[in-house]
Amino acid sequence: MGWPGVGNLAGYFFSRSQPGSDLTLSDSTSPTPPDFKSESPLPSSDAHPAEGSREHAVGSPNGPAEETDLESAQSTPKASASNAPPPVLAVPTLSLNDDASTENDNVARTEIEAKDQAHPQAPTTTSLSSGASNATSQSTARGPLPVPEPSTFRIATPNTLPSMPPPPIPRPRQTPLPNRAPPTLQPPRSGASSLRTPPSAAASLRAPVTSSGLSSSTLAPTTVKKQASRKVILEPGYSPLDWAARTSNPNNGLRGAGLPPGLVRVTPSLLKMQNGRKGRDAWTSYQGKVYNISPYAPYHPGGKGELLRGAGKDSAQLFAEIHPWVNWEGILGECLVGILVSEHDPQAENVLDAMD
Numbered sequence: 001m002g003w004p005g006v007g008n009l010a011g012y013f014f015s016r017s018q019p020g021s022d023l024t025l026s027d028s029t030s031p032t033p034p035d036f037k038s039e040s041p042l043p044s045s046d047a048h049p050a051e052g053s054r055e056h057a058v059g060s061p062n063g064p065a066e067e068t069d070l071e072s073a074q075s076t077p078k079a080s081a082s083n084a085p086p087p088v089l090a091v092p093t094l095s096l097n098d099d100a101s102t103e104n105d106n107v108a109r110t111e112i113e114a115k116d117q118a119h120p121q122a123p124t125t126t127s128l129s130s131g132a133s134n135a136t137s138q139s140t141a142r143g144p145l146p147v148p149e150p151s152t153f154r155i156a157t158p159n160t161l162p163s164m165p166p167p168p169i170p171r172p173r174q175t176p177l178p179n180r181a182p183p184t185l186q187p188p189r190s191g192a193s194s195l196r197t198p199p200s201a202a203a204s205l206r207a208p209v210t211s212s213g214l215s216s217s218t219l220a221p222t223t224v225k226k227q228a229s230r231k232v233i234l235e236p237g238y239s240p241l242d243w244a245a246r247t248s249n250p251n252n253g254l255r256g257a258g259l260p261p262g263l264v265r266v267t268p269s270l271l272k273m274q275n276g277r278k279g280r281d282a283w284t285s286y287q288g289k290v291y292n293i294s295p296y297a298p299y300h301p302g303g304k305g306e307l308l309r310g311a312g313k314d315s316a317q318l319f320a321e322i323h324p325w326v327n328w329e330g331i332l333g334e335c336l337v338g339i340l341v342s343e344h345d346p347q348a349e350n351v352l353d354a355m356d
């Protein structure tokens, strides 16, 4: 409230003043601004806790009244207003906020500040928010009281509500507890664990214990029949390395004698005739190509008889059934005779006549 308002109020009281109150009029209309400014922003209840009338003078619009004449001002109608019921005097309960000198408050402040130092971020915000809301309501009740600092906010809460404990300071949830490893990294205990497979699954994944291979699970590895090796003992000089050395020779003659230099067009009937009998080489077809397998027979790890099972016909099925991992072309590339054509291929040559 500005000075004009004070003047109006003084005029109001002057108009209602009783005779003999001229002194009050003269005093109230001549306040000294320095005194008002020095008293208004600071709560005076602490300095004069027993002078309820003075507190009212500070909180009321008559606050600018001359302090030195308060005794005489009580004799004015304003003094009768100072006899207002205790609620008016209860307004300076704000003194509790300002008076932070009790031991309990000091202890609470110390604890809160200590926790704030330990958790400088989240707890400070919480304390400020609660204290700010409280101080805002109080400052509204006071009127022109200055806004205290955040530290004052924190202290105001326990003062205003002494019976209430200070607000709990939340702990940051992200902070891991010391000396406690993440649960996901802990090894599964022997007891209950979510990582353990259910008994049924464990049983299904369990390998057969006995040599009999009996297992009730469909996922258990079935017993693989360990077949006896059918490899034969090769004659000296017929090892895979010897075959490799022979195929590396450009003039190895592995295709067979009497063949034209280019690929021969072989009909199924011709292939059938080349069965390795009667002094003829054994030919076999594989993926549309015809190979002379007679030179490879003494080098075949499975024996000559096994290899000649495919003589005069296609060997793809037998080959795939026994050893699909074997590189056919890498071993028999130099033995390539020609390509397999239809029986009535017009370009099929009479290879037998040529070989004769």
Ligand code: HEM
Pocket: 228, 229, 230, 231, 293, 300, 301, 302, 303, 306, 307, 308, 309, 310, 311, 315, 318, 319, 322, 323, 326, 327, 328, 329, 331, 332
């Ligand atoms: C055409 C019919 C063929 C039959 C019936 C046959 C059969 C066999 C058999 C029974 C074995 C012994 C498997 C074992 O017990 O370890 C064997 C091994 C072998 N055969 Fe044949 N084979 C044939 C064709 C061929 C051909 C055309 C080649 C070469 C291109 C070849 C290359 C081999 C090799 C390299 C092994 C040794 C495999 C190993 O060490 O595991 N076989 N073959």
